[in-house]
Amino acid sequence: xxxxxxxxxxxxxxxxxxxxxxxxxxxxxxxxxxxxxxxxxxxxxxxxxxxxxxxxxxxxxxxxxxxxxxxxxxxxxxxxxxxxxxxxxxxxxxxxxxxxxxxxxxxxxxxxxxxxxxxxxxxxxxxxxxxxxxxxxxxxxxxxxxxxxxxxxxxxxxxxxxxxxxxxxxxxxxxxxxxxxxxxxxxxxxxxxxxxxxxxxxxxxxxxxxxxxxxxxxxxxxxxxxxxxxxxxxxxxxxxxxxxxxxxxxxxxxxxxx
Ligand code: BTN
Numbered sequence: 001x002x003x004x005x006x007x008x009x010x011x012x013x014x015x016x017x018x019x020x021x022x023x024x025x026x027x028x029x030x031x032x033x034x035x036x037x038x039x040x041x042x043x044x045x046x047x048x049x050x051x052x053x054x055x056x057x058x059x060x061x062x063x064x065x066x067x068x069x070x071x072x073x074x075x076x077x078x079x080x081x082x083x084x085x086x087x088x089x090x091x092x093x094x095x096x097x098x099x100x101x102x103x104x105x106x107x108x109x110x111x112x113x114x115x116x117x118x119x120x121x122x123x124x125x126x127x128x129x130x131x132x133x134x135x136x137x138x139x140x141x142x143x144x145x146x147x148x149x150x151x152x153x154x155x156x157x158x159x160x161x162x163x164x165x166x167x168x169x170x171x172x173x174x175x176x177x178x179x180x181x182x183x184x185x186x187x188x189x190x191x192x193x194x195x196x197x198x199x200x201x202x203x204x205x206x207x208x209x210x211x212x213x214x215x216x217x218x219x220x221x222x223x224x225x226x227x228x229x230x231x232x233x234x235x236x237x238x239x240x241x242x243x244x245x246x247x248x249x250x251x252x253x254x255x256x257x258x
Contacts, residue, residue: 001047002175009179012186013041014072023064025051028127028141031071035129035137038073043182045070052143055112055125056253061157066148068122068174071141072185076192080130083138084235084250087112087126088204089192090140093184094122095207098144101180102164102172110210110228110237110254114144119162121145142181147171201231210256215239219252228254 003020010016017039024030024046031044046069052060062069076086094114095106098121107115114122122144129136145163153161164172192200205211216225217239226241232248239247 001045001178003045006045006175006178006182009175010182010186012183012190013039014186014189015041015043015179015182017042019044021046023048023050025049026053026141027069027071028053028125028139031073031139031141032127032129035073035139040073040075041186042073043070044073045178053125053141054123054143055251060123060125060143061152061154062143063148063152066152066174067146067163068142068144068178068181070178070181071139072182074138074140074189076135076138076189078135079133080128080135081250082234083126083128083135084111085192085197085200086128086138086140087124088231088235089188089200090124090126090142090185092200092203092207093188094124094142094144094181097177097180097184098122098164101177102168104164104167106207107209108204108207109256110208110231111235111251115209116162116167119160120157121162121164121167140185144177144181146174146177197233201233201235205231210237210254214257216255216257217249217252219249224249228256 027044048064049062052062054060091108098106112124125141128138147165148163210228215228226239229240230238236248236250
């Protein structure tokens with residue numbers, strides 16, 4: 001990957017410093033290690049991950065030469081229970097970048113899945129270090145399937161995963177897409193920092209496939225089903241259960257029913 005061209009093309013502080021690795025365990029783990037001594041907006045980017053991590057302890061398939069795997073170090077002024085906002089901010093930024101630079105109608109499945117139709121094209125894993133109730137730094141990890149051929153997907157996700165090339169039929173520049181994502185993160189992070197939480201939540205709601213739908217949500221070993229009614233100020237999902245009660249979930253796996 002041409003890192004110098006990425007650094008030249010980013011407009012703000014996000015991506016001005018990039019640590020690039022041909023091969024790494026996980027960019028999120030490396031970014032957590034580097035966070036304390038690196039400026040805000042620093043990015044760990046890798047061509048390939050040997051132990052790419054997804055949410056809920058899953059593996060993120062990370063072969064070389066085809067996709068984007070990166071983690072951004074941020075120091076948001078938020079409480080630990082507001083971390084989902086970082087994921088929502090990044091999901092809005094990635095969806096906007098993919099819409100603008102690849103022309104794909106990307107939507108968001110709560111809280112972090114980047115979807116084209118009913119297939120997942122990318123995901124976000126936010127990890128934080130906390131001191132007391134305060135977040136000292138956050139690492140936003142982004143994985144986007146760009147030029148990965150559907151034959152490279154393992155059997156168990158082949159029907160549910162997609163990539164830019166699979167959707168558009170043409171290879172996309174990973175550099176251009178990386179710049180577009182970094183610039184959108186810079187823009188949305190600034191909006192959030194300058195009191196624009198409502199603007200972000202409105203944008204997220206306008207891009208989501210989840211609200212207004214019947215869903216099944218698994219949280220640990222519990223399962224809830226009902227109507228995905230809204231999201232609150234902290235990014236929690238509010239579900240109206242069949243009993244009429246509401247249930248607030250801060251993390252979990254959502255299946256949107258038709
Ligand atoms: C998910 O949808 O489960 C989240 C996937 C996040 C994957 C990215 S790839 C870059 C960063 N490093 C990791 O180990 N994971 C995230």
